[in-house]
Amino acid sequence: MNPTTRTALQAKGEALRALHRREGKAFVIPNPWDVGTARLLASLGFEALATTSAGCAFALGVPDNRIDRDTAIEHVRLLADATPLPVSADLENGFGDDPDTVADTIRRAAAAGAAGGSIEDTNTRNERPQYEFALAVERVRAAAEAARSLDFPFTLTARAENFLAGNPDLPDTIRRLQAYRDAGADVLYAPGLPTREAIAEVVRSVDRPVNVLMGSPALRLTVDELAALGVRRISVGSALSRAALGAFLRAAREIRENGTFGFGADAVGYPEINAMFAAMPETRKA
Numbered sequence: 380m381n382p383t384t385r386t387a388l389q390a391k392g393e394a395l396r397a398l399h400r401r402e403g404k405a406f407v408i409p410n411p412w413d414v415g416t417a418r419l420l421a422s423l424g425f426e427a428l429a430t431t432s433a434g435c436a437f438a439l440g441v442p443d444n445r446i447d448r449d450t451a452i453e454h455v456r457l458l459a460d461a462t463p464l465p466v467s468a469d470l471e472n473g474f475g476d477d478p479d480t481v482a483d484t485i486r487r488a489a490a491a492g493a494a495g496g497s498i499e500d501t502n503t504r505n506e507r508p509q510y511e512f513a514l515a516v517e518r519v520r521a522a523a524e525a526a527r528s529l530d531f532p533f534t535l536t537a538r539a540e541n542f543l544a545g546n547p548d549l550p551d552t553i554r555r556l557q558a559y560r561d562a563g564a565d566v567l568y569a570p571g572l573p574t575r576e577a578i579a580e581v582v583r584s585v586d587r588p589v590n591v592l593m594g595s596p597a598l599r600l601t602v603d604e605l606a607a608l609g610v611r612r613i614s615v616g617s618a619l620s621r622a623a624l625g626a627f628l629r630a631a632r633e634i635r636e637n638g639t640f641g642f643g644a645d646a647v648g649y650p651e652i653n654a655m656f657a658a659m660p661e662t663r664k665a
Contacts, residue, residue, distance in 0.1 A: 384492075385530060391465035391494040392532035395427055398612070399534070399566060399588040405606035407613045408590075410469075412438050412620040414461045418659055421462035427494075429467040430458055434620030443617070444503040448474035448484060452491050459492030467495035467534065472503050476510070478521030485525040485533070495534030497568060498522050500555065501544050509544050516558045523563025536590060537564035542571030549577055553584045560587050566612065568592075575600060575608065582609035594618025 398406050408427045411417035412434030420428060433443040435454045446454075455468045468488045473481030481498060488496045500515040502508055510518065519537045526533040537559035541552040556567045568590040572578050578600075582589050588611035593600065595618075605613055630642035 388489075388492065388494065389531040391463075391492075392534070395465035395467065395494040395534050396532050396565075398426055401611075403606060405602055405610045405613055407602060407615075408467060410434060410615055410617065410619060411458060412617075414457055415656075416619070416623075417458045417461040419655065421464050422655060422659055425464070427465045427467065428458065428462070429497075429614055430455055430469045431617045431620060432469045432471050433617035435469075437617070437620055437624065444471060448487070452484075452487050455488055455493050456491040459494075465494035466492065467497065467536065468493040470496045470498055472499045472501060473518065473522065476502060476514075478514075478518050481518045482521040482525035485522050485535070486529070489526075489529050489531075489533055493533070494531075495536065495565075497536035497538050497566075499538045499540050500559075501540040509540060509546060512555065512558070515555060516562050519559045519564055520562040526565075527563070534565045535563065536566040536568050537562070538568045538570065540570065542569065542573065547571075547573070549580065553581060556581065556585050560585050566590055570616070573598065575604075578605070578610065579608045588612060590614055592616050 406426055408429045409420050409425055410429050410431035411420050412431055417428055432446070432451065435451065436443045436446050439446060439450070451470070451474070455466065459466045470484050470488055473484040475481060475484070485496060498519060500510050500518070502510065509515065522537075523535055526535045537556070539552045539555040539559070541548055541555070552569045556569060560567060564587065566588045567585050569581055570592040572581065572591065578591055589609070590612040591605055591610045592615070593613055594615040602613060626645070633639055633642050
């Protein structure tokens with residue numbers, strides 16, 4: 380890694396860490412799915428970005444959890460190079476069951492420019508079963524050791540997937556998050572928590588920053604409300620990409636089924652979007 384890249388990654392890593400340390404504040408880390416959406420989000424004033432495995436997969440025309448590690452790492456590289464903002468990488472289950480593979484994935488994501496990354500505790504390629512507890516903890520420990528071996532601060536997020544994996548067991552979710560904390564995770568994340576009370580219980584149960592997934596119609600809380608619960612980071616996963624795809628499908632179906640073009644009334648104007656991209660600085664590389 381050349382000195383310029385190392386200096387940039389050091390700055391991005393420190394910036395991402397600092398965002399998690401702001402007492403009483405929660406920050407939104409939105410999830411772009413390509414270079415254009417990353418640059419638009421940066422232009423709107425967001426402070427950090429996170430990749431989305433589903434958004435990336437959909438943009439490539441495949442279901443979630445079907446892209447391989449090389450493709451995912453190249454996606455991380457593109458988004459990390461797109462703006463000066465720190466990027467946290469959605470690394471799925473680390474693209475392997477064994478801890479050594481997970482550790483290698485962390486190192487590869489860092490080499491691609493990620494300032495942080497998340498590891499899930501499910502085998503996403505086999506009906507999403509959760510890993511047995513001891514193995515799940517060892518996988519996080521290996522990821523944490525790999526992160527600590529880097530020459531810049533890399534923020535590791537450990538995910539307990541209970542509520543997405545058909546195991547909506549809050550006590551087991553908390554047990555796992557506490558074990559992942561002890562194994563070295565910097566941020567803890569249980570996507571799919573169903574209620575305000577469940578979020579508050581998770582936050583009370585761990586002494587690490589907690590990320591909460593928003594974007595589901597079933598759970599409507601504001602940034603301020605989540606901050607009041609003690610949440611430090613809010614992500615939206617694939618929701619922005621699905622919102623865009625929803626608008627695309629409604630427009631395409633209107634054309635195909637009705638032969639009309641009313642969708643244009645809701646489209647961003649060409650002069651506006653073109654001017655937004657024209658005003659952006661050239662793509663910066665770490």
